[in-house]
Amino acid sequence: MSVTNQRRxxxxxxxxxxxxxxxxxxxxxxxxxxxxxxGPLVKAFNSSLTNSSFINPVPQFVGWDNYVQIVHDPMxxxxxxxxxxxxxxxxxxxxxxxxxTALLLNRTFRGRALVRALIIMPWVCxxxxxxxxxxxxxxxxxxxxxxxxxxxxxxxxNIAWLGQPQTALGGLVxxxxxxxxxxxxxxxxxxxxxxxxxxxxxxxxxxxxAWARLRSVIIPQTMPVIRVILVFTIVWTFNSFDLIxxxxxxxxxxxxxxxxxxxxxLAFSETDFGPASAYGMIALLxxxxxxxxxxxxxNRARILD
Amino acid sequence: MSSQSFAAGPGRQRLGQAAVYAAVFxxxxxxxxxxxxxISMALKPAGEVFDFPPSLVPAxxxxxxxxSALNPSFLRYALNSVIVAAATTALTIPVALLSAYSLSRLxxxxxxxxxxxxxxxxxxxxxxxxxxxxxxxxxxxxxxTYVGLVITYLAFTVPVSVWLLRGFLVGLPVELEExxxxxxxxRIGAFFRIVVPLTAPGxxxxxxxxxxxxxQEFLFALSFLSGDMSTLPIGVLSYIGEHTTNWGLLMxxxxxxxxxxxxxxxxxxxxxxxxxxxxxxxx
Numbered sequence: 019m020s021v022t023n024q025r026r027x028x029x030x031x032x033x034x035x036x037x038x039x040x041x042x043x044x045x046x047x048x049x050x051x052x053x054x055x056x057g058p059l060v061k062a063f064n065s066s067l068t069n070s071s072f073i074n075p076v077p078q079f080v081g082w083d084n085y086v087q088i089v090h091d092p093m094x095x096x097x098x099x100x101x102x103x104x105x106x107x108x109x110x111x112x113x114x115x116x117x118x119t120a121l122l123l124n125r126t127f128r129g130r131a132l133v134r135a136l137i138i139m140p141w142v143c144x145x146x147x148x149x150x151x152x153x154x155x156x157x158x159x160x161x162x163x164x165x166x167x168x169x170x171x172x173x174x175x176n177i178a179w180l181g182q183p184q185t186a187l188g189g190l191v192x193x194x195x196x197x198x199x200x201x202x203x204x205x206x207x208x209x210x211x212x213x214x215x216x217x218x219x220x221x222x223x224x225x226x227x228a229w230a231r232l233r234s235v236i237i238p239q240t241m242p243v244i245r246v247i248l249v250f251t252i253v254w255t256f257n258s259f260d261l262i263x264x265x266x267x268x269x270x271x272x273x274x275x276x277x278x279x280x281x282x283x284l285a286f287s288e289t290d291f292g293p294a295s296a297y298g299m300i301a302l303l304x305x306x307x308x309x310x311x312x313x314x315x316x317n318r319a320r321i322l323d
Numbered sequence: 324m325s326s327q328s329f330a331a332g333p334g335r336q337r338l339g340q341a342a343v344y345a346a347v348f349x350x351x352x353x354x355x356x357x358x359x360x361x362i363s364m365a366l367k368p369a370g371e372v373f374d375f376p377p378s379l380v381p382a383x384x385x386x387x388x389x390x391s392a393l394n395p396s397f398l399r400y401a402l403n404s405v406i407v408a409a410a411t412t413a414l415t416i417p418v419a420l421l422s423a424y425s426l427s428r429l430x431x432x433x434x435x436x437x438x439x440x441x442x443x444x445x446x447x448x449x450x451x452x453x454x455x456x457x458x459x460x461x462x463x464x465x466x467x468t469y470v471g472l473v474i475t476y477l478a479f480t481v482p483v484s485v486w487l488l489r490g491f492l493v494g495l496p497v498e499l500e501e502x503x504x505x506x507x508x509x510r511i512g513a514f515f516r517i518v519v520p521l522t523a524p525g526x527x528x529x530x531x532x533x534x535x536x537x538x539q540e541f542l543f544a545l546s547f548l549s550g551d552m553s554t555l556p557i558g559v560l561s562y563i564g565e566h567t568t569n570w571g572l573l574m575x576x577x578x579x580x581x582x583x584x585x586x587x588x589x590x591x592x593x594x595x596x597x598x599x600x601x602x603x604x605x606x
Contacts, residue, residue, distance in 0.1 A: 036429050039510065043425035044437055046418045047481050054478030055444055058455035065454065119350055127343050133351060135589055140354055142588045144539035146556035147577045150563070151357045154364065160570060162360055165376035176375075200354060204592075208600045243600065249446075257449045260541040264560065278450035278542070285454045286546060298451030309446040313439055322438045 059302070066295035077292065084296035093272070093280075097297075101256065101276040104187065108194045108255045113248065115195065116202025121232075123203065124210045134207070141200040149264030152193040156180050156265075180266050183273035190274055193261055198254070202247050209243035210236065242319075249312050256305060277301040358581075365389065365574035372570050388575035397576060399551060400558030406469055407554055408537040411476045415533045416526060418477075419484035424518060426485065427492035428500070438489070444482040452478075453546050460547060467552045472544060476537050483536075484529040490601050491525030492518070528598025531591050535584060555580050 066084055068077035088094050123134055140148065155161045158176035167175035179189040213236055221231045237244075259278040262268060268275035268283060275283070277297060284294035316322055359379070364372060366384040425431075426438055456475055457466070465471030499521070503513040519526075544554045553561070559580060562573045588595065 033430070036510075037431035040425045040429035040431035040434065043421040043429070047422040047441070047485055048437065050418075050477055050481050051440060051444055054456070054474065055447065055452070058452050058459060059447075061455035061458065062451050065458075122343065122346050122350065125343050127340070127347060133347060135592060136351070137354060138588055138592055139358065139585060142535060142584045143358075143581050144541075144556055144584065146539070146541050146560055147580050148357075150560070150573065150577055151361050154570065154574070155357060155360060159373065159375055160364075160377060162356075162377060162379070168376040196354065196357065204596050205600060208596050253446050259450065260556070263541075263545075277448065281450040282453065282542070282546075285457075291454055295451070295454055298448065298454065301448040302451050305446055305448050306443075309443055312446070313442065316442070322435050322442075 062295045062298050065291055066299050067292075069292040070289075080292070084293045085300075088293065088296055088300070093275075096272065097275050097277060097280050100187065100274065104191065104194075104274075104276055105252060105255045107191045108198065109248065109251050111191070111195045112199045112202045112251050113244070116199045116247075117206050117244075119199065119203040120206035120210055121236075123207055134204075137200050138204055139200070140197050141204075143197070145197070145258075145260035146264055148193065148197045149261045152189075152196070152261075153180070153265055156189050156193075181270055183270055186266050186270060186274050190262060190265055193265065194255065194258065197261065198251060202251065205243055205247050206240065209240040213239045245315070252308065253305065256301075277304075361574050361577055364570060365578050367571055369569070369571060388571040389579070391572055392575040392579055396551075397558065397579070400553055400555045403469070403548075403552060403558075404538055404555040407472055407476070408534045410469065410473045411480055411537040412530050412533045414473065414477060415480040415484050416530055419481050419529065420488055420519070420522070420526065422481075422485045423488035423492055424514060427489045428497070428518075441482045441485050444479070445486065449542055453542060456543070457546055467548055467550075469552075472547055472554075473537075475543050475547070476540065480533045480536060484533060487529045487532070487598060488522065488525050491522060491528075491598060494601050495521055524594050525598050525601070527591060528595045531587060531595050532599070534587075538584060 065077065067079060067081060069080045069084065070077040119137070123130065123137065143151075155163055156179040158164050158178045158181075163179065164175045164177055167177070177185075179185045217235050217239065218231060221235050226234065256276075257278060258276075259282065262274055262276060262279050263282070266274045268279040277300075281294050281297045281301070284290045284297065363379055363381060365388050366386070367381040368383055368385050368387065371378075371382060426434060426441075460466045460471040460475070463471070465474070495518075500513045500517050503517050504510065539556060540554075541556045544557050548554065548557060559573070559576050562568065562576060
């Protein structure tokens with residue numbers, strides 16, 4: 019064997035060893051995904067094509083019937099609408115308020131280290147506990163909200179904020195903003211700290227005011243983080259279950275039902291696994307359309323290479 | 324006078340600084356007030372909870388609620404939560420670290436597609452998985468067991484940790500490992516002697532996150548567990564009765580559930596955020 023051939027052979031073996039090791043190391047993760055995510059998703063799709071009832075517990079194949087019924091049900095439109103309003107309101111508020119708070123905490127003031135350490139608390143507070151606290155705050159008799167109104171002189175201010183369709187969703191959105199914004203804040207704060215000081219100085223020397231610096235230096239520099247946080251807050255808000263379940267259970271009069279609470283209700287209160295799974299598949303399609311957009315962007319930015 | 328020097332004038336600056344303090348105060352009031360309220364209610368004796376309008380400062384503060392909160396069933400829920408969260412974290416990190424190493428350092432066909440799959444798993448609607456997972460666990464006789472819940476959590480915690488740790492590894496210089504290999508270390512030797520210690524901050528961040536996720540998870544725990552096997556979120560929620568609720572006890576228990584996470588995050592927050600930023604932007 020010639021020297022060059024031997025080298026080539028060595029390089030070849032080294033590469034196949036590397037590839038073998040590579041596959042071996044990712045195998046457990048791939049198996050978990052296949053067994054615990056892909057498998058159940060296929061099962062959910064199958065189950066969305068069946069129907070069972072209390073009298074007939076064995077699922078019967080019904081084809082696309084569940085989907086046809088869902089699309090003709092006025093409840094479907096209402097859930098899509100509520101989920102969309104809920105997700106958009108919470109995500110936009112978290113973006114704007116989170117970024118504004120990050121800009122604030124990026125300034126110098128006394129006690130800054132303590133404030134930065136405390137601000138994360140609502141986000142790390144377990145979702146159920148956050149929900150219980152907000153249930154108390156919004157309570158017509160126990161809560162400080164109506165107590166404040168009474169103190170301001172409003173007669174009999176015992177408003178059940180979560181008990182009436184006009185205010186229930188708003189009450190939920192405020193609780194979700196409280197719970198989720200701190201995460202955006204600390205992430206944006208970390209991103210702001212990595213904006214090069216020279217760029218800001220250069221902009222200032224060029225006569226850029228605070229607003230111009232924000233628009234032409236700070237936001238473009240923090241864009242990669244903003245994009246990731248947006249994706250995450252959208253998915254988390256879409257999926258959020260504990261807040262709604264504990265605060266309103268989707269009520270009153272289904273005015274706060276989103277995909278997760280409705281699927282849970284169909285599956286576990288009414289044991290309608292077929293329609294519940296069909297709703298689940300529709301939710302999957304909605305989120306996947308959005309995910310593909312994100313993946314396409316990651317690919318364009320060559321982050322996956 | 325240019326706007327620059329005007330802005331730097333002492334009067335204007337003092338005013339600006341006062342506005343900063345006012346804004347910080349308002350922000351903290353909004354984010355901290357609910358916790359203050361929780362603790363205030365936890366410290367109120369039973370009779371005082373229903374006074375209207377409610378007062379922020381308890382008239383006769385008592386630790387009685389905390390004493391009754393530490394009852395056997397609460398401690399059992401706490402034990403369940405610790406077991407589930409610790410087992411999930413201990414199983415997730417080694418698996419995820421190896422995969423993250425593979426996806427950041429080793430070249431092989433299909434690597435990019437695998438990374439894409441890992442990211443997609445983070446974007447799934449969770450509710451769609453509850454029903455089939457419930458059926459699968461029922462078939463395997465794993466409903467209402469630690470094992471069943473931990474298995475379910477692994478499906479989410481492993482991919483997210485792979486993603487975080489990969490971002491962290493991408494940020495580490497490859498040269499250190501290469502130097503170790505030239506020295507005669509094998510690839511696996513280099514992994515344990517060089518990569519693992521260097522990745523320690525990333526591992527801490529991922530482990531904190533996984534522990535936190537499983538500590539507070541609600542949907543799957545609610546669907547798969549009941550009674551004595553409940554984790555803290557489910558157990559504490561069961562204190563809310565159909566007709567009567569002991570609010571002081573509920574608030575004291577809620578405070579106790581929050582404290583461990585607050586302590587952990589207070590100390591590990593910096594590593595956690597650094598790890599998350601690095602993980603999310605690089606990978």
